[in-house]
Structure formats: C-alpha cells, structure tokens
Amino acid sequence: MAETKEKSTQEKKPVLPPKSNFSEWYNELLLIAQIMDVRYPVKGLYVWFPFGFDVRKRTYSIIRELLDKDHQEALFPLLIPENEFMKEAEHIKGFENEVYWVTHGGKNELDVKLALRPTSETAIYPMYKVWVRSHADLPIKIYQIVNTFRYETKHTRPLIRLREITSFKEAHTVHATWDEAAQQVKKATMIYQEFYRRLAIPTIVSKRPDWDKFPGADYTMAVDTLMPDNKTLQIGTAHHLGSNFAKTFDIKYEDINGDQVLAHQTCYGISERSIAALISVHGDDKGLVLPPEIAPIQVVIIPILFGKSDETLITCHNVEERLKTRNIRVALDETDERPGAKYYKWEMKGVPLRVEIGPRDLKNNAATLVRRDKGNKENVPLDDIEIEIENRFTAIHESLLEKARSSLEGRLITCTTIEEVKEKISEGITKIPWCGDRECGLAMEEAVGSGILGIPEGKLGKGSGICPVCKKETENIAIMAKTY
RNA sequence: GGGGUUGUAGGGUAGCCUGGUCCAUCCUAUAGCGUUCGGGACGCUGUGACCUGAGUUCAAAUCUCAGCAACCCCA
Numbered sequence: 001m002a003e004t005k006e007k008s009t010q011e012k013k014p015v016l017p018p019k020s021n022f023s024e025w026y027n028e029l030l031l032i033a034q035i036m037d038v039r040y041p042v043k044g045l046y047v048w049f050p051f052g053f054d055v056r057k058r059t060y061s062i063i064r065e066l067l068d069k070d071h072q073e074a075l076f077p078l079l080i081p082e083n084e085f086m087k088e089a090e091h092i093k094g095f096e097n098e099v100y101w102v103t104h105g106g107k108n109e110l111d112v113k114l115a116l117r118p119t120s121e122t123a124i125y126p127m128y129k130v131w132v133r134s135h136a137d138l139p140i141k142i143y144q145i146v147n148t149f150r151y152e153t154k155h156t157r158p159l160i161r162l163r164e165i166t167s168f169k170e171a172h173t174v175h176a177t178w179d180e181a182a183q184q185v186k187k188a189t190m191i192y193q194e195f196y197r198r199l200a201i202p203t204i205v206s207k208r209p210d211w212d213k214f215p216g217a218d219y220t221m222a223v224d225t226l227m228p229d230n231k232t233l234q235i236g237t238a239h240h241l242g243s244n245f246a247k248t249f250d251i252k253y254e255d256i257n258g259d260q261v262l263a264h265q266t267c268y269g270i271s272e273r274s275i276a277a278l279i280s281v282h283g284d285d286k287g288l289v290l291p292p293e294i295a296p297i298q299v300v301i302i303p304i305l306f307g308k309s310d311e312t313l314i315t316c317h318n319v320e321e322r323l324k325t326r327n328i329r330v331a332l333d334e335t336d337e338r339p340g341a342k343y344y345k346w347e348m349k350g351v352p353l354r355v356e357i358g359p360r361d362l363k364n365n366a367a368t369l370v371r372r373d374k375g376n377k378e379n380v381p382l383d384d385i386e387i388e389i390e391n392r393f394t395a396i397h398e399s400l401l402e403k404a405r406s407s408l409e410g411r412l413i414t415c416t417t418i419e420e421v422k423e424k425i426s427e428g429i430t431k432i433p434w435c436g437d438r439e440c441g442l443a444m445e446e447a448v449g450s451g452i453l454g455i456p457e458g459k460l461g462k463g464s465g466i467c468p469v470c471k472k473e474t475e476n477i478a479i480m481a482k483t484y
Numbered sequence: 485g486g487g488g489u490u491g492u493a494g495g496g497u498a499g500c501c502u503g504g505u506c507c508a509u510c511c512u513a514u515a516g517c518g519u520u521c522g523g524g525a526c527g528c529u530g531u532g533a534c535c536u537g538a539g540u541u542c543a544a545a546u547c548u549c550a551g552c553a554a555c556c557c558c559a
Contacts, residue, residue: 015524042552042553153485155555306522336520337521338520341523342523360522449559
C-alpha cells in the first residue's frame with residue numbers, strides 16, 4: 001500500500017524540465033507559470049497572459065519611476081512614411097532587411113508606403129525638427145513605451161528575439177553639444193544599472209566595438225547580463241547619435257550668438273528582454289522566483305485544515321486583512337487541493353513568501369513562513385507577522401541579487417590566448433586583452449567564432465596583457481561571449 | 485544563410501514504417517458529487533484531439549505534394 005502510494009507520487013512530478021536544460025525549461029516555464037502563451041499561430045509573435053502582463057506592468061513601472069525624474073513620456077505613431085524612413089543612409093542599411101511594410105489601404109495601393117517602426121528615430125526626429133528652435137528648448141528628453149516590428153529571419157524566441165517587440169522603452173534626447181549628449185549616454189547607463197539592481201539582476205556595461213554599434217550612431221554603450229546557459233543577453237543599449245540624424249532631419253537650434261547650429265542626440269532603449277533576464281536569472285527547477293517588488297502576489301497563505309477547522313480559516317482571513325492594510329499583495333488559497341499541491345502551484349508562480357497556518361501554529365499563536373528563494377521554514381509569532389514579512393522582502397531581494405552576482409562572477413574567465421577563449425567560451429564570459437584596434441578585434445572574432453562585447457566599464461575592463469593578435473601591450477581587457 | 489526532425493484533447497504521448505482492426509491509447513488537465521487536507525489525495529460519473537489545403541485510393545491519423553507552425557544541428 002505504502003509502496004504504491006510512493007510510486008504514484010514519483011510518477012506525477014515531471015512538470016518542468018530541470019533548469020540545466022535551459023532552453024526547454026525556459027519555454028515550458030513561460031507557459032506553465034503563465035507569463036506568455038507561445039502558441040499564437042504567427043512566427044515570432046506571442047501573447048502576454050494576465051499574470052505575465054502583471055509582471056511586465058510592475059517591471060515597467062520601475063522604468064517609468066526612474067525615467068520620470070527627468071524625462072517626459074510621449075507617444076509617436078506606429079507607421080513611418082517611406083521617405084522619412086529612408087533618409088539616414090546608415091540607419092536604413094541597418095534595418096531595411098527587417099522592415100514590415102504597409103502597402104495597401106483596403107484594396108488601394110498606397111502612394112507612399114508605410115513602415116511599421118522597427119525603432120522610432122525616423123518617426124520622432126521629423127517632429128524634433130519642428131520642436132527644436134532655440135537653445136532654450138534644449139535639452140529635450142522624451143521616452144515612449146511601444147511595440148516595434150522587426151522581420152527577424154533567425155530563430156525567434158519569446159521575450160528575446162521577436163518579430164513584434166511589445167514593450168520597447170525608447171528614449172530620445174536632444175542636446176546642444178556633443179559632450180552634453182555624451183553625458184546623457186552616461187546617465188542612461190546609470191539609470192539602466194539602477195533599474196536592473198531593482199530587478200536583482202547583475203549587469204556589465206561596455207562600449208560596443210565600432211563595427212557592432214547602432215546604425216547611425218557615433219558609438220553604442222550596451223548593458224549585458226549572463227544567462228544560465230552561459231550566453232549573454234543584451235538587455236539595454238544607449239547610443240550617442242552625434243549630429244548624424246540632426247543633419248539628415250535638419251534639427252537645428254539658434255544659439256546665444258544667433259547662429260543656427262546642428263543639435264546632438266542620443267537614444268537608449270530597454271525591451272521585454274529585461275523580463276526574459278528576470279525569469280531566467282532567478283528561476284529554478286520549481287519555477288519562477290520573483291523579487292518581492294515585482295511579484296504580482298507577494299504572500300500566499302495556505303490554511304492547513306483538519307475536519308472542521310473554522311478557527312484556522314478565521315485566523316487566515318484575519319492575517320490576510322492585516323497584510324492588505326499594509327499594502328502587501330496577498331492571496332489566501334482556500335481551494336480544495338491538498339497543501340502540498342498548493343505549495344507546488346505557488347512556487348511555480350514565484351510567490352516570494354508562503355505563510356502556512358494550521359492547528360499546530362494556532363496552538364503557539366504563530367505562523368510558518370517559507371521563503372521561495374531558500375525554501376527554509378521559520379516560525380514567527382502571529383502578532384508580528386507584518387513586520388516579519390516586510391523584513392524578509394528586503395532580505396529576499398538582497399540575497400537574490402547576491403546570488404545572481406556571484407553566479408555571474410563565477411563565470412568570468414580570464415584568458416590570455418585566442419585558443420583559450422575558444423576553449424572556455426561555452427563556460428561563460430571570457431576576458432582577453434585587446435589593443436582596441438579594429439583589425440585585431442575582427443581577427444579575434446573570426447578566430448573564436450563569437451563576438452567581442454566590448455571593453456567593460458570599471459575594473460573589469462582594466463588590466464595588463466598582450467593583444468593576442470598584434471602582440472602589443474595593452475591595459476584594455478575585452479570580453480567575449482556567446483550571445484543571444 | 486544551409487541542413488534535418490516534427491505537428492494527434494489545455495499539456496505530454498500511443499498508433500503512422502506495412503492504409504481498413506481507430507466512432508483513436510495512456511498520463512495529466514478539466515466539470516459534478518462525496519470522502520480528504522503539515523510537500524503533488526482517492527472513489528464514482530462526465531468533458532475534450534488526428535495543423536491547413538490539395539492529391540492518390542473503394543478506403544487516409546497513416547502514403548504524396550504545398551502552405552503554416554515548432555524544435556534541433558551547422559555557418
């Protein structure tokens with residue numbers, strides 16, 4: 001009898017593949033945890049479930065909070081006329097192969113084709129030309145959160161490589177001088193790092209090599225993180241556009257001397273890749289693990305019932321109400337399932353804290369608290385439960401960030417030769433001295449078969465060594481990795 | 485960019501090679517009722533599927549072609 005029971009419970013486990021099998025884990029998790037429905041019948045387009053959309057809302061409200069300090073949110077059209085889109089030569093080259101075109105209105109062919117924005121420079125800058133008159137109009141710092149379309153020919157992947165990016169936060173700024181714009185790029189990367197700290201995701205900021213910059217930019221700064229399968233994911237970029245677009249879109253201002261001067265611009269963006277990173281970095285074999293700030297449900301209360309357990313339920317409702325008055329997002333699971341089944345269900349959804357209340361707890365005037373990230377059980381007095389929970393929220397966030405950070409740092413690999421990079425690149429992010437020359441960089445990429453992400457800001461990009469191609473001494477350390 | 489594999493209930497599968505035995509198997513999910521409840525409960529009664537289109541054939545889940553979609557490998 002006991003044996004058959006044990007056997008049957010073992011057979012009922014295989015809901016989610018282990019995270020070590022990352023690709024399958026990721027796809028299954030999106031569906032089971034109800035982040036995205038990947039079954040929409042068009043390649044590269046996916047559906048946000050209400051739960052996933054809630055995660056998205058909370059994530060993006062952090063971006064808004066951070067940007068609203070000195071940006072304004074606006075909204076530009078989805079459709080861009082062909083003539084505007086085709087103005088900036090470099091920009092076109094970068095995007096023309098992946099643009100969707102609207103060619104008809106009903107049965108009539110349009111005189112001017114309309115592009116579905118792959119990004120909004122060419123939608124926004126004709127308006128900036130009109131808006132910018134005087135140095136007193138500057139700087140302009142505007143952002144929008146919109147969907148964009150790119151006809152990806154490579155493998156599409158939910159949240160990571162999409163034909164419709166549903167959650168593109170793009171900021172577009174205009175400044176008087178090149179230096180001021182450079183300052184803004186710097187600020188943007190700071191904002192993004194702050195944003196990712198709020199998601200407990202560690203990041204590396206680096207300047208992309210010249211051949212890998214945004215089409216039409218002077219230079220590109222990128223924010224990357226490392227995924228569980230040792231590939232990096234670019235989760236934010238900031239571009240210094242110089243006067244390149246100002247020239248083609250004729251964005252000029254009158255300076256204090258009365259001269260007409262070309263403006264300088266930047267743009268910077270973040271997409272739902274931020275949520276791909278959130279899910280992938282923190283999740284485990286049991287499903288999602290969400291930082292409390294993001295979790296749609298922060299606490300779930302599981303009543304442990306025996307026979308008529310009115311008292312247990314009353315206490316649960318009481319705790320629920322008390323938590324609600326503290327603005328804690330709480331759910332009380334009163335369904336008819338057994339406790340174990342409920343644990344698995346809410347763990348899949350990444351609820352940071354579980355409160356179990358049963359007869360044993362009532363006897364002690366206590367509750368059992370279980371952290372999603374660590375899984376350990378603690379007894380806390382019922383009277384202090386709000387404070388105990390709030391304290392743990394902070395602790396959970398910190399330990400998630402710490403865990404993610406040490407996981408990333410543990411996969412930074414110092415190399416001195418190209419052969420070594422080639423050998424180790426599947427294990428993480430490789431560090432290799434690089435003189436910074438284009439020829440050497442391209443040769444390294446060619447030999448390794450992967451890209452140079454850049455020379456990271458801060459300590460990570462500094463050191464001493466010999467460029468493996470030209471053998472010159474250098475203090476620059478570049479990072480190379482397999483990328484999404 | 486090149487190559488390969490696959491498409492059967494909400495999810496996972498059997499059947500396909502060798503067409504008829506299939507009003508399609510099993511697990512899970514799900515609806516109702518009852519008993520249960522400290523890590524995926526059980527009983528009873530129900531629900532739900534052959535990707536789309538064309539072709540071959542007396543007969544197609546099964547064979548052929550195309551489309552759409554998914555996955556894997558190489559560049």
